[in-house]
Amino acid sequence: MWLTDTQKIGVGLTAFGLFFMLMGVMMFFDGGLLAIGNILFLAGLTLVIGTQKTLYFFARKQKIRGTVCFFGGILLVFVKWPIIGVIVELFGFINLFGDFFPVIVSFLRRLPVIGNILSAPGISKVVDRMSGQRLPV
Template identity: 90%
Template sequence: MWLSDTQKIGVGLTAFGVFFMLMGVMMFFDGGLLAIGNILFLAGLTLVQGTQRTMYFFAKKQKIRGTICFFGGILLVFFKWPKIGVLLELFGFINLFGDFFPVILGFLRRLPVIGNILSAPGISQFLPAPRDS
């Protein structure tokens, strides 16, 4: 499956959004960096999936709690409450994207260096056992 040019730009925006959010947390919850990261993340996600699919994803009835927490956290960051906003965003993010974590973990286990790290005795006991596919 090849990505269109719009989706490639979306992946870049999403990556920059995550980078800015991490930098905002590392800079002691700098509101400006967190706000830029949130905007870039949402713009990138929309470009990767498309507007209609993104709206459908956030509007699912079973994910409404995560959606409210995620966007409420973004609003708190915009209104200069970055620490509480990031915590609320994190809770919403886990509720929204928690179903993807096993898929991501399975992908990471197949990578050369990271797979070896995840298989180390101290780390592997905290992760779910890999499924045979």
């Protein structure tokens, strides 16, 4: 499946958003970088999956706690409470996107260098436990 030009731009915006959030945390919770990262991440997500699907994703009844925490954390970052905002936002992010972690781990295991690291005996057990994957025994 090929990406449209809009989706490619969305992937770039999402990547830049994650980069700015990482830099904001590394710069001792710089509110400006975190705010820019949040805006870019949401804009990129909207461009990748579309406006209707984005609204549906955040409005699902079973994920309302994650949505409230995620957007509440973004609001706290905007009002200059970056440490508390990032913690609340991270809790909401895990609640919203936690179902995707096993898919992400299985994708990363197929990559050449990262896959070898994640498949190492000690690391494999930790990654499986964190992602919630259950192995048949």
